[in-house]
Amino acid sequence: MNPDPVHPIIIVAEQFSDSKNFIPDELLGAAKKIQRFYRGPVKVLIITGDSKAAAVKSGRETGLDVIVIRVPGLTGYNGEIYKAVFSEILQAMHPAYICLPHTSWGMELAPALAIRLNADCITAVVNITEQENRLLFSRFICNDKIIAKMNSVADRTVLTLQPGVFTAGKKDDTGHGSIEIQTMAAAPRHIKSMGITAPVAQDTALAGARVIVAAGNGIENQESLALVRHLAACFQKAAIAGSRIICDRGWLGYGCQVGVTGMTVTPDLYIACGISGAAQHVSGMNKSGYVIAINKDPNAAIFNATDIGIVEDLALFIPAFIRICQQE
Ligand SMILES: Cc1cc2nc3c(=O)[nH]c(=O)nc-3n(C[C@H](O)[C@H](O)[C@H](O)COP(=O)(O)OP(=O)(O)OC[C@H]3O[C@@H](n4cnc5c(N)ncnc54)[C@H](O)[C@@H]3O)c2cc1C
Incomplete structure (x- = not known):
């Protein structure tokens, strides 16, 4: 230097x-x-x-x-x-x-x-x-x-x-x-821009939600999103969100994406289901009141940003949690 x-x-x-x-x-x-x-x-x-x-x-x-x-x-x-x-x-x-x-x-x-x-x-x-x-x-x-x-x-x-x-x-x-x-004059020889498509603005329930249940790649398939929806239904004023992978796949709309290129959310409770905790995701939810993460990897980075970390398979934990909620 x-x-x-x-x-x-x-x-x-x-x-x-x-x-x-x-x-x-x-x-x-x-x-x-x-x-x-x-x-x-x-x-x-x-x-x-x-x-x-x-x-x-x-x-x-x-x-x-x-x-x-x-x-x-x-x-x-x-x-x-x-x-x-x-x-x-x-x-x-x-x-x-x-x-x-x-x-x-x-x-x-x-x-x-x-x-x-x-x-x-x-x-x-x-x-x-x-x-x-x-x-x-x-x-x-x-x-x-x-x-x-x-x-x-x-x-x-x-x-x-x-x-x-x-x-x-x-x-x-x-x-x-x-x-x-x-x-400066410059013309591309190899790459030509073919235009841009701005995402269609979507209404999202995230802004007003007090509880957000967010699905990540750990849900493994689109059908498991139903599990996340059932978990959200256990709470009042709850909405579901996703990491970028989930929105890129079209499993949820981009209006549901949390993170640096999505929404910044501040619910009372944020439940991250199968989300690894990439900086781009965490920066969109780390001002939530209380954060719970469910992840089967005990070393997942998301646990650095949570109040409670649950090391478990989603497919086991979420149905068990829903059963207890329904009993109560
Ligand atoms: C410029 C840029 C902007 C970006 N913007 C955003 C953004 O706004 N929002 C965003 O979310 N990402 C964003 N990303 C992407 C980000 O870097 C990560 O790739 C993404 O957040 C990872 O999503 P994920 O945690 O769902 O998936 P993964 O990283 O694949 O993590 C999946 C997690 O699920 C766990 N898991 C797997 N199976 C199970 C199971 N059965 N039970 C429990 N846990 C399980 C795994 O242990 C893992 O920790 C951006 C990236 C870039 C480069």
């Missing part, structure tokens, strides 16, 4: 709609955590298509120095273009740290940028700490059961930050950041 911290910490963002808070506040929070140790300036790099207005507005709200890269004709993520454009710009900025979200595009882009920039790459970071004058990046391994801490000794490190785990960073209220706009 360069001992003279003059190199910037760069937040990489994209803007393709007029939504206001497009720069994930958590990226800002993570970058500021790095800055407390490594005192380089935090800057924001935003890629956008024909219209630059929304990107400029969002960038200005950070109060940081912002570079908006306008790529005429670009309508959304395109790996080829992002890699070409960002590697060229970043090469010239000499950053020490490059922060991307651990989303599908961040996951694809980070290793490619690291190779092009001759940088280290640490993905799925869930915490940033300082130890013995070194910056440590934590991430889950072994199906989220173990936390590994990594330190980068390279001059340049590309990071992807897990959404839903970092505290939002305070916007720079000095508000004197500069806005620089660059226009």
Whole structure:
């Protein structure tokens, strides 16, 4: 690591709609955590298509120095273009740290940028700490059961930050950041975006539920969802939810998905049935009043986020629990 911290910490963002808070506040929070140790300036790099207005507005709200890269004709993520454009710009900025979200595009882009920039790459970071004058990046391994801490000794490190785990960073209220706009021409040769489909907004009972019974991959088949529904029926004002796997399979609608790309829920009681406890799921339910998890693996990560952990097969525990409820 360069001992003279003059190199910037760069937040990489994209803007393709007029939504206001497009720069994930958590990226800002993570970058500021790095800055407390490594005192380089935090800057924001935003890629956008024909219209630059929304990107400029969002960038200005950070109060940081912002570079908006306008790529005429670009309508959304395109790996080829992002890699070409960002590697060229970043090469010239000499950053020490490059922060991307651990989303599908961040996951694809980070290793490619690291190779092009001759940088280290640490993905799925869930915490940033300082130890013995070194910056440590934590991430889950072994199906989220173990936390590994990594330190980068390279001059340049590309990071992807897990959404839903970092505290939002305070916007720079000095508000004197500069806005620089660059226009770059880039056309994909191999990958063509064929459009995007926004999910249909669904009403969900999760928001008003006092008890949520959530089904995970441990239910094993769609028929077992009936068991989870029967369990939910034991409680008043209860609703059923699912982990992403369950919603991706279409066993429940996306309006029922809990987690970083689904709903954030805060019921009085959350019962996780056959859910491993991935950070992306836990960040959507860890503010629940009381959490119970049923999982046959005693080392499942979900037990780190629960008040009561039941190590048992769902097929045995749930019917037994329902029987007792019915007797009472
Ligand atoms: C960018 C990104 C965003 C994501 N967003 C979300 C999100 O919003 N929400 C979300 O949920 N996930 C999300 N994910 C996916 C997440 O990483 C996990 O893959 C997912 O949460 C795992 O679902 P699961 O726990 O149901 O399944 P698994 O990880 O397969 O876990 C199944 C669990 O069931 C247990 N089990 C198996 N059989 C039984 C049985 N008979 N009885 C009891 N226990 C049993 C197993 O021990 C295991 O712990 C996201 C991932 C990425 C990369």
